Amino acid sequence: MSQTRTAARAHIPGDDRFGRLARATAGLEPPFAVVDLDAYRANARSLVRRSLGKPIRVASKSLRCRHLLADTLRGDGFRGVLAFTLPEALWLAEDHTDVVVGYPTTDRAALRRLATDQRLRERVTLMVDSPEQLEFLHGAARPDPARPLRICLELDASYRLLGGRVHLGARRSPVHSPGQALALARRIADRPGLRLVGMMAYESQIAGVGDAPAAALRGLAVRMMQRASAAELRERRATAVAAVRSVADLEFVNGGGTGSVEGTAAEPAVTEVAAGSGLYGPLLFDTYRAFRPRPAAFFALPVVRRPAPGIVTVLGGGWPASGAAGQDRLPRPAHPGRLAYRATEGAGEVQTPLLGPAADGLALGERVWFRHAKAGELAERVNSFHLVEGDRIVEEVPTYRGEGHAFL
Template sequence: MSADRIALKERLDRATAHLETPVAAVDLAAFDDNADQLVARAQGKPLRVASKSVRCRTLLERVLARPGWRGVMAYTLPEAIWLVRSGVTADVLIAYPSVDRTAMRELTAEAKLADAITLMVDHPSHLDLVDQVTPPGDRPAVRLCLDLDSSWRPAGGLHMGVRRSPVHSAGQASALARRITARPGFRLVGMMSYEAQIAGLGDLPPGQALRGRAIRLMQSRSFPELVRRRAEAVAAVRQHADLEFVNGGGTGSVAATGADPAVTEVTAGSGLYGPTLFDAYSAWRPTPSAFFALSVVRRPAPRIATVLGGGWIASGPAEASRLPTPYLPEGLAFKPDEGAGEVQTPLLGAAAAALRPGDRVWFRHAKAGELCEHVNELQLVDGGSATPAPTYRGEGHAFLG
């Protein structure tokens, strides 16, 4: 095991020795360094923190207090209301359309919330729902952001990227903007375009050289097309509304998106924790800062150590990249026919021979904020000590649960 890994394991073990497993920890030195690295890559554009990738109010407040960070991108309207009411931020952009009528009623009943929260829309029916909850004359103006689809459509029916907004062209964006601005009780204040095929897709998938080359070729052609189309769409929408912001990107594209003249702010979040999916990016790899530890409970064979729990699987396609990774000590791997189990997880390898019941194995999650759905608190490690900070779950919130 490398000296850096040995030192990290000793620091995590020492700081959390008084706690029972499972335990999740964030190394604050790495977290802060990642925050600074993201700012340095953002080309002078402010960064909006993606709360979905953090899910801990203490850490959201920590990163927002750093230079270069401004505002939150939330994932649900109830979460956005909670963040504003609790004083985390007065600037929340919701990344996805909401149809939560109860939360909508709360939003439209209070000017403070309506001034702080921006809803995402990509169809007039989203406006209809707001009007059904609270008619225009009975509410403050609702802030809206138009979601521009960023996928690449090179020819025919080919579609490279995720399926999000139906608004793909400048003409479609202009048409929707015209309909929004003609409706009373709404203010179109922003545009967003998330280039998932670049920001959310690693170009160095392990053991897949041919796929990596295909991804890099796709990205090299997709991004210039998006820059051109995004500029056209922004110009078209500005004919109808005075936009306060144009949001784009994610951790995997901070530098490229920040260099786009049409973009005024960039979103990032996963890069603060450095989950394993970002090991497959050539442009920038964050330092791992978030980990979880499980205890060895038995030794079924000389080179097998079994830990209690472990099935903390990430969302997305059902493939190996969504499994957690045994990280400390080095040299551990899953048993292929068992994988990461909900109750127990056998680990193979030379390092397993030295493990005994009661020893800890530290893992990295495949995705960032999803780690927080398994624990009530994160241990914030600073040097050799740890301070607990509640996760969303620990504060009683499961916004997508």
């Protein structure tokens, strides 16, 4: 079937998104990925409104595309990058002046390069959460006391109950109490060659957990937990920040994520919020009540087989998201509607059977559009994004992978 017919079928009343994407990409052979700039920019404006006037530090792992990262940072309300590895941060710091590495590093070669390059040293901030990491950084980088490395202290934002026996949230920093934060801040201040400039706390149990899942009772439980956790963290974070500020003149206090932007930004102790996934609007953000980003990133796969009535097979498709394995980590067919995986096959490495009423209307060569479960991980599967405005491609830009980088 011709690509013209594909586009016509996708142009359905009430939802012209896939009609626009089909017309824009009629000359492309799938598989490929697109970013709908109209939706992307609407999501950026939404994040800025939710941030209550505080700057948004863009999480690079949620984009993994230098062009889109730079374009976003040129917009009002965005300032600085939250990188995921030190080699990536050094690469990005060639163009950006404020890059915080969101996770600790043990990359000796990258640390030595950072310590010996004045421009990079002034632009990149390292993350620490223990005296052991301080020892490692000092031994690996051997920083000059007159030219110290910039350091950010990470406070654990998890919600703990029953004396810590119940832990809700990601297992990140061991620094949980204000006293622990103060003790580590003093260790950093006493270490020649290191300068404490920031604090960070990521409340994954709030920012990364949707409060409106399909199961109503579970949703109620999640909302109760998140309200209690937010109240506890607000007080603990303020106390910890005040304690650390008694030791160091902090330039920034970072918190939150796409799912908690407005709540975190409302805390007086927080000076900036982190976000990135909300720009692409992946599947995992379909279960939030307070906001709903517009889906902006899609990938298209071609129909290559018709094994039986009611079934079509597309090329590839096995692009699951990281995290605990489950159905919520799989890409989802977005168009045509009423397509689903076979329970015994799921999303396959080189082919994916899809079942449903729409299958019999698809011919060989036609496309099925998918959404990825998480944001930036889609960029690890393609070399470029086709940027679409309206019903035309305005630019093709490389992903990290397309520029020859696989940082993690």
